[in-house]
Amino acid sequence: MELRHLRYFQTVAQELNVTRAASLLHMAQPPLSRQIRQFEEEVGVALFDRVGRGLKLTEAGRFLLEQSLQLTQRLEETLEGTRRIGRNEKRWFGIGFVPSVLYGVLPELIRVLRDDASQIEVGLTEMITVQQLEALKSGRIDLGFGRLALNDPAIAQRVVRAEALVAALPASTAVPATPLTADALARHPLILYPARPRPSYADHVLSLFRAQGLQPHVVQEANELQTALGLVAAGIGITLVPSSVQRLHRDDVRYVPVDAAGFVSPVIMSYRAGDVSPYLLRAVEWVMRQRGE
The missing domain is CATH 3.40.190.10 (Periplasmic binding protein-like II)
Structure with missing residues (x-):
């Protein structure tokens, strides 16, 4: 499945008219109709009901439209962040977290990091502690907040x-x-x-x-x-x-x-052992100050 196929589907689903959708996509109607049929075959369920000259979304189609719009919006945000980082406008700083820490120290830390909006792009990913350790080692995140103490020499953990x-x-x-x-x-x-x-x-x-x-x-x-x-x-x-x-x-x-x-x-903060990034050090020092260290 290609991203363009998803965009074709979204446009047709929002217009509920292939002719208007084709015009918006700057393509002819027959190729668009073929692409939509092939997309339905690939997904494996009917996404549209044909009603006279128009279209109506099936239950499956409505679900896919809602979910896919969220995905493509997030993709656009990710691409824009990538462009800013690529232009050396910002440095990416990823944080993994378990949901319950959103009611504690994490929101204020995010505000502190984002105060320096010209230098850092903060990315947030919900994941449990085990997933955080793997994401830290692969470089997908720089800092994690979880609730399990795990023994891994590549990862430093501190109880917040x-x-x-x-x-x-x-x-x-x-x-x-x-x-x-x-x-x-x-x-x-x-x-x-x-x-x-x-x-x-x-x-x-x-x-x-x-x-x-x-x-x-x-x-x-x-x-x-x-x-x-x-x-x-x-x-x-x-x-x-x-x-x-x-x-x-x-x-x-x-x-x-x-x-x-x-x-x-416990709320446990995890990061790569030996990481001396100034953004990480700033974050760790701020968190530990909140607990009086």
């Missing part, structure tokens, strides 16, 4: 902070607001995230229960924090989240403190 965990429960649950013990938590069905890849924060949570001699009943695994909270709101079970996530206000979820030894989750 240790966050207390809180239990996320459905708002309608008749549980007192007093802290929940590990035993009380283990009696609730548990929702884990992320489901994959592993090891991840999910394994950290399970290890906390094991350290207490407990085996929680895992009823569901989700890949994302927001999905886990949605499942909590639906009454499927509870989940454990870092305390900073409480800043994410939801009317259908309530947060209850946890009273159990060791039920914390």
Whole structure:
């Protein structure tokens, strides 16, 4: 599949008329019609219903249009950033992060880095800690924020902070607001995230229960924090989240403190060992100042 085929599809899908789409694309109608048919064959499903002289998107077509527009917009942003870097206008600085750190130190660090907008292009990629280490070694990112300590001589890791965990429960649950013990938590069905890849924060949570001699009943695994909270709101079970996530206000979820030894989750900053980039050093020094070092 070529990018031009996707652009042909988007134009036809937005116009719902091959003649108008062909005019916008500066090409004849018959070749465009052939390209659209070939594109549908390659995708393997019908993207358009032919209605009289016009077209109508199928459910699959509507989904592809919505998703592909997001992809091409991101591609355009990436290409523009590439051009700026290629013209030596900016230096690329990639940051990988787990979603929960967006409620802590990361947003302010991004603002600090972007204050020097003439020199640095900050790229953000959501990924778990294991993925961050691989991305650091391959050079795709320069700095990572995760929640797992992993032993790799190529990577330096520093604990930024240790966050207390809180239990996320459905708002309608008749549980007192007093802290929940590990035993009380283990009696609730548990929702884990992320489901994959592993090891991840999910394994950290399970290890906390094991350290207490407990085996929680895992009823569901989700890949994302927001999905886990949605499942909590639906009454499927509870989940454990870092305390900073409480800043994410939801009317259908309530947060209850946890009273159990060791039920914390560290925020761990990772970067390539020996990297002396001034942008990295600036970022690391700023983060550590926030914790008083």
